[in-house]
Amino acid sequence: MAKVSLFWSFLTLTFLFASISECSDEIGIYELKRGDFSLKLTNWGATVMSVILPDRNGKLDDVVLGFDTPKEYMNDTVYFGALVGRVANRIANAEFTLDGKVYKLVANEGKNTLHGGLMGFSDVVWTVESHKVDSHITFTYNSYDGEQGFPGNLSVMVTYMFLGTNKLGIKMEAKAPNKATPVNLAHHGYWNLRGHNSGDILSQKLQIFGSSVTPVDKNLIPTGKIVPVKGTPYDFLASHEIGSLINELPDGYDINYVLDKSNPAHLRRAALMQDPVSGRKMELWTNQPGLQFYSSNMLHNVKGKDGAVYHKFAAVALETQGFPNSVNQPNFPSQIINPGEKYLHVMVYRFTAD
Numbered sequence: 001m002a003k004v005s006l007f008w009s010f011l012t013l014t015f016l017f018a019s020i021s022e023c024s025d026e027i028g029i030y031e032l033k034r035g036d037f038s039l040k041l042t043n044w045g046a047t048v049m050s051v052i053l054p055d056r057n058g059k060l061d062d063v064v065l066g067f068d069t070p071k072e073y074m075n076d077t078v079y080f081g082a083l084v085g086r087v088a089n090r091i092a093n094a095e096f097t098l099d100g101k102v103y104k105l106v107a108n109e110g111k112n113t114l115h116g117g118l119m120g121f122s123d124v125v126w127t128v129e130s131h132k133v134d135s136h137i138t139f140t141y142n143s144y145d146g147e148q149g150f151p152g153n154l155s156v157m158v159t160y161m162f163l164g165t166n167k168l169g170i171k172m173e174a175k176a177p178n179k180a181t182p183v184n185l186a187h188h189g190y191w192n193l194r195g196h197n198s199g200d201i202l203s204q205k206l207q208i209f210g211s212s213v214t215p216v217d218k219n220l221i222p223t224g225k226i227v228p229v230k231g232t233p234y235d236f237l238a239s240h241e242i243g244s245l246i247n248e249l250p251d252g253y254d255i256n257y258v259l260d261k262s263n264p265a266h267l268r269r270a271a272l273m274q275d276p277v278s279g280r281k282m283e284l285w286t287n288q289p290g291l292q293f294y295s296s297n298m299l300h301n302v303k304g305k306d307g308a309v310y311h312k313f314a315a316v317a318l319e320t321q322g323f324p325n326s327v328n329q330p331n332f333p334s335q336i337i338n339p340g341e342k343y344l345h346v347m348v349y350r351f352t353a354d
């Protein structure tokens with residue numbers, strides 16, 4: 001019931017905002033604020049720079065990792081807060097075949113393509129299509145035919161919006177006007193509910209509503225298998241501390257969960273993260289089939305905002321998505337968008353503290 005009403009309030013709000021418009025292409029910082037809940041964003045990469053939330057005593061903290069200025073995001077190699085695409089996660093050997101044609105992409109992680117290539121959607125200037133501080137911001141980007149090797153134009157629209165007093169919605173849409181293309185957008189926030197500069201997240205609790213994962217090979221490419229998590233360190237079906245079994249893994253968590261489906265008319269419940277110290281709690285719903293859980297294994301001495309230095313396990317990324325490398329994996333749900341079709345990806349976060 002709650003899930004249905006969330007979804008509908010979301011669509012209605014978007015419709016209302018379609019009429020408000022103020023366009024800009026300069027790189028800037030934009031605020032969203034509703035009471036104690038506020039965000040800063042930049043149109044460089046359609047990036048979320050900060051998310052300020054009260055703890056159980058009303059103390060405010062910034063709960064996402066990031067930098068102070070948009071300029072620093074241009075040097076970013078870890079995708080802090082970014083909107084990634086055209087195809088999030090990895091494409092094996094930087095190539096795929098579509099309608100009998102082989103497409104060669106820009107490889108940016110060994111032989112593979114990660115998060116759309118060397119200059120993916122996180123490394124371009126988006127247009128601010130519409131912005132209202134107490135409600136939403138909409139970014140648009142027109143990707144050209146051949147950009148990073150992908151076929152066809154793609155027009156992309158991303159809206160970050162408040163839903164009520166404590167929910168944040170992200171709506172990602174895309175259309176391919178002239179050629180079929182794979183599309184898999186993702187929001188790459190790095191969450192630490194105790195505060196971005198509070199140390200590691202190992203004692204924070206996580207629940208993931210996915211009974212299986214898509215295991216990967218040594219290059220982090222899915223093998224194509226879908227394997228139950230029960231009895232493995234990947235089992236987060238019941239909430240528990242993120243660090244409790246992390247040492248059983250060679251390098252921490254970096255894997256795609258297959259989210260359990262309840263009712264196809266509802267958004268899927270994806271994850272619940274809780275910090276016992278601050279009392280902050282974050283719930284996440286989506287219409288996507290997968291969730292990448294990444295425990296920031298590759299963060300090493302990254303100089304962030306307010307003088308913070310971020311290390312391994314400083315945050316978790318919970319990226320709702322299509323399955324990685326789907327374009328080369330016929331048993332995974334297709335990510336191909338044909339002309340006339342619309343890609344739609346919805347995320348709804350609910351934040352509380354008690």
Ligand SMILES: *[C@@H]1O[C@H](CO)[C@@H](O)[C@H](O)[C@H]1NC(C)=O
Nearest residue numbers: 069070071072073074075076
């Ligand atoms: C970006 O990186 C270059 C090379 O490491 C450095 O010289 C420059 O100061 C960095 N820019 C910012 C804004 O951090």
Ligand SMILES: *[C@@H]1O[C@H](CO)[C@@H](O)[C@H](O)[C@H]1NC(C)=O
Nearest residue numbers: 142143144145152153177178
């Ligand atoms: C594709 O994008 C180019 C600009 O990169 C534009 O000139 C062209 O009109 C677009 N085609 C379609 C069908 O949208």
